[in-house]
Amino acid sequence: MAFLEAHNLHKTYRLSRNNHVRALRGVDVTVEAGEMVGIMGPSGCGKSTLMHILGLLHSPDLDTSPAPSLVIDDTDVTALDDRERTRMRAERMGFVFQSFNLVSTLTAAENVALPAEYAGRRKSDARAEAMDALRQVDLGEWAGHRPMELSGGQQQRVAIARALVNSPDLLLADEPTGNLDSESTGEVMALLHWFNREQGQTIVLVTHDTRVSEACSRVLTIRDGVIT
Amino acid sequence: MLRSLMRRKLRTTLTVLGITVGIWALMVMSAMANKLTALVDGGSTYFNDKILVSDATNPAFGFGYVPMPVGIVDEVGAVPGVAVAAPRVHFMLDPEDAGIGFSASDFVVAFTAGVDRGHETFRWEIAQGRETAAADEGRRVVMLGADLARKFGKAPGDRMLIRGTEFEVIGVLEPTLMFFDTTAVIPWSAGQEFLARDPAVLAEFGPEPPELTSMVIVYPEEGEDFHALIQAITAAHPGMRGVTSDDFDDQFGSTVAILNAIILSVALISIVVGGLSVINTMTMSVAERTREIGIKRAIGASRGVIMRELVVEAGLMGLIGGLVGLGLAGVVVYFANDAGQTSGTILFLMTPWIGALGVSFSTVLGAVAGALPAWNAARLDPVEALRFG
Numbered sequence: 001m002a003f004l005e006a007h008n009l010h011k012t013y014r015l016s017r018n019n020h021v022r023a024l025r026g027v028d029v030t031v032e033a034g035e036m037v038g039i040m041g042p043s044g045c046g047k048s049t050l051m052h053i054l055g056l057l058h059s060p061d062l063d064t065s066p067a068p069s070l071v072i073d074d075t076d077v078t079a080l081d082d083r084e085r086t087r088m089r090a091e092r093m094g095f096v097f098q099s100f101n102l103v104s105t106l107t108a109a110e111n112v113a114l115p116a117e118y119a120g121r122r123k124s125d126a127r128a129e130a131m132d133a134l135r136q137v138d139l140g141e142w143a144g145h146r147p148m149e150l151s152g153g154q155q156q157r158v159a160i161a162r163a164l165v166n167s168p169d170l171l172l173a174d175e176p177t178g179n180l181d182s183e184s185t186g187e188v189m190a191l192l193h194w195f196n197r198e199q200g201q202t203i204v205l206v207t208h209d210t211r212v213s214e215a216c217s218r219v220l221t222i223r224d225g226v227i228t
Numbered sequence: 229m230l231r232s233l234m235r236r237k238l239r240t241t242l243t244v245l246g247i248t249v250g251i252w253a254l255m256v257m258s259a260m261a262n263k264l265t266a267l268v269d270g271g272s273t274y275f276n277d278k279i280l281v282s283d284a285t286n287p288a289f290g291f292g293y294v295p296m297p298v299g300i301v302d303e304v305g306a307v308p309g310v311a312v313a314a315p316r317v318h319f320m321l322d323p324e325d326a327g328i329g330f331s332a333s334d335f336v337v338a339f340t341a342g343v344d345r346g347h348e349t350f351r352w353e354i355a356q357g358r359e360t361a362a363a364d365e366g367r368r369v370v371m372l373g374a375d376l377a378r379k380f381g382k383a384p385g386d387r388m389l390i391r392g393t394e395f396e397v398i399g400v401l402e403p404t405l406m407f408f409d410t411t412a413v414i415p416w417s418a419g420q421e422f423l424a425r426d427p428a429v430l431a432e433f434g435p436e437p438p439e440l441t442s443m444v445i446v447y448p449e450e451g452e453d454f455h456a457l458i459q460a461i462t463a464a465h466p467g468m469r470g471v472t473s474d475d476f477d478d479q480f481g482s483t484v485a486i487l488n489a490i491i492l493s494v495a496l497i498s499i500v501v502g503g504l505s506v507i508n509t510m511t512m513s514v515a516e517r518t519r520e521i522g523i524k525r526a527i528g529a530s531r532g533v534i535m536r537e538l539v540v541e542a543g544l545m546g547l548i549g550g551l552v553g554l555g556l557a558g559v560v561v562y563f564a565n566d567a568g569q570t571s572g573t574i575l576f577l578m579t580p581w582i583g584a585l586g587v588s589f590s591t592v593l594g595a596v597a598g599a600l601p602a603w604n605a606a607r608l609d610p611v612e613a614l615r616f617g
Contacts, residue, residue: 057526057611083530090528101523101614105231118528162527 003033003202004054004170006070010061011049011225023049024060025225031170036196036203038216046225047206048174054204055093055172056085073169090118094163096205098175100155102147102162108134109143112162119166126165133161137191153184160191164201171195173205177212189215232541236513240545243509247549247590248556250502254495255557255586256576261488263405263577268480270406275473277349279454281313281461282443284469293318293442295423300465304444307461309452314343315441317419321376321412323391334376335411336390338419340365347447352408357384357399364398364415371399375409375574390414391422405577446470499593502549506597510542514605521605522613531606538602539595546594550587557586 011024023046031037041047052058053070056077060068070078077088089095094115102111109130116126134140137157147155156176163171173192177185193215195201205216213219221228233240281304283294298315305313321334341362352359360371370390372382377400382388386397390412403409423429423440430437448457458470514521521534561576568574 052611055526058609086525086528086530089526090530093528095526097614101519101526103520103523114524114529115527118524118530118533 002030004031004072008064008066008068009053010064012061022225027227031204033202034200035218036216038213038219039206039222040213040219041222045222047222051172051174051206055095056089090115091166092169094168094171096159096163096173096176098178100159102155102158104147107144107146108139108158111158112165115162116165129165133165137161152180153187156180156188157191169202171201171203175206177209239509243505244545244549246505247502247546248553250498251550251553251586251590252556253498255554255582256560257491257495258582259561259576259578261491263575264484264487266405266577268484270404272473272476274350274406275476279446279458279470279472280443281446281468281470284467295429295440295442298439298441301441301444304446304461307464309449309457310446311449312345312347312447314445316443316445317423318442336414337411338414338416340416344447352404353402355400355402359399360413360415365417367415368395368418369398370395371413372397373401373409373411374403376412503593503597506542506545506594510538510598510601514601518613518616521608522610525610526614534606535602538605539598542598543591543595547591550590554583554587
């Protein structure tokens with residue numbers, strides 16, 4: 001069985017009584033362990049919605065026929081409650097966002113340590129693991145700096161360190177280079193590529209950028225809520 | 229946590245200040261209520277073992293007793309059920325004192341030491357010097373209550389004027405938290421000297437008044453029903469009245485209870501205002517940090533973690549406010565009591581219990597007030613929260 005298998009994923013957002021948006025209309029996705037899969041498509045096609053469902057931030061519509069299924073590493077996650085989904089996010093998933101999403105009042109090391117703390121590690125252990133992760137993205141010397149004191153590229157590398165601090169099974173990246181210049185894009189992609197190639201990190205990323213998708217081992221395209 | 233609070237320094241400071249004012253008011257008011265309650269409780273306990281018999285035209289407790297020939301003491305003592313009847317002279321230290329004030333008036337009491345023949349259960353502690361003794365009869369010596377000694381700055385060996393007559397201070401009592409704190413105890417003979425030149429006494433008893441007493445302290449025999457004994461005494465002496473601790477409670481207990489309720493209500497209103505300001509601050513704080521909460525939820529923070537973080541933050545504001553409020557209350561109480569010494573008005577009784585309760589209350593108040601905004605924050609949809617701002 002593949003590492004991640006999703007079948008018949010639908011997602012409808014009810015904006016008002018008569019205004020529904022069908023973001024996903026029956027998506028099937030399979031990701032093998034160690035793959036780096038890119039998801040491309042025009043704006044509003046459902047890429048981010050798919051990422052949110054794969055990342056357990058949202059649930060697919062459950063009232064479809066046949067019923068949706070999302071199995072990650074032999075665990076059917078469609079039936080998990082909020083507490084279990086949260087624990088799974090903390091322990092087995094890493095997230096990288098387009099706009100870095102670091103906590104502005106915390107230092108780089110404190111930001112990176114957060115998922116480790118949420119996964120139940122003691123503060124001192126979490127801090128030590130955060131330092132290791134920061135060194136892996138070559139930012140060990142910037143550990144005590146706040147996000148505002150870092151460049152965009154550096155902030156995204158901190159975000160990658162944060163995503164990887166718990167050695168997750170799956171790294172999800174939503175437009176990880178969307179806010180970066182060419183040079184930083186190159187650095188970030190090189191880093192993601194290195195983690196995928198050298199450490200076998202399974203990565204699913206959403207992107208508009210063909211230079212980014214070219215680095216992926218496989219690319220899926222979504223259009224109007226279905227994979228084409 | 230502190231860093232989150234310091235992100236909006238002015239807002240945090242104002243919120244903490246709101247709590248500070250509330251807790252300050254609560255503690256100062258509690259200290260005042262505590263003092264009043266201690267006075268009443270002390271008085272009630274003091275009257276537990278005795279009946280105070282005096283002329284029926286007197287007020288029940290405290291002020292301006294009409295003197296009576298001392299022969300009444302033996303007559304009351306002869307009533308069956310009375311173990312000991314002891315005379316006592318009692319008048320205000322300041323003739324102008326109408327007995328209307330926030331705390332106990334200054335009294336002078338005169339009796340011969342040991343006149344109770346061992347029936348008195350109230351025991352005072354001597355802070356300095358010694359207590360009055362039977363051998364002091366005929367001398368002009370005085371033993372001062374703690375507040376009175378502080379008010380006049382007197383210590384054993386000092387001289388003190390009582391209604392124009394010079395007395396030697398021989399002792400000072402430890403605080404009793406009751407009317408003895410504002411009482412000067414003099415020998416029976418000295419009390420007679422004052423009565424003998426009181427214009428009202430001279431008008432009633434002529435230029436050579438007999439030995440007089442203001443009241444008769446009756447110590448009933450063991451197991452005697454106080455109210456039945458009062459009936460027996462008043463039946464034998466129709467012009468007399470007897471009062472007990474029950475009457476004391478009736479006269480002062482309910483008044484002080486109402487006063488305490490008013491005092492604490494004022495303080496509680498301040499607390500509600502402080503609590504509302506915490507809710508306001510935490511609601512704004514949550515609104516500002518919606519995105520941050522979304523980030524934390526996305527990377528694995530449970531709802532419980534988010535709630536705990538915000539509730540602890542609100543509780544911390546409460547704790548800081550409480551500690552500052554306690555400090556301010558301590559300063560106010562110290563200086564107010566210090567200033568009150570000169571007028572004898574010691575209004576506040578601050579105890580560690582009040583402080584601990586105030587700070588704990590303030591911390592819990594902060595946390596409870598922060599709970600609703602925290603609950604709302606914890607239920608935010610992470611994806612929606614991430615789109616915020």
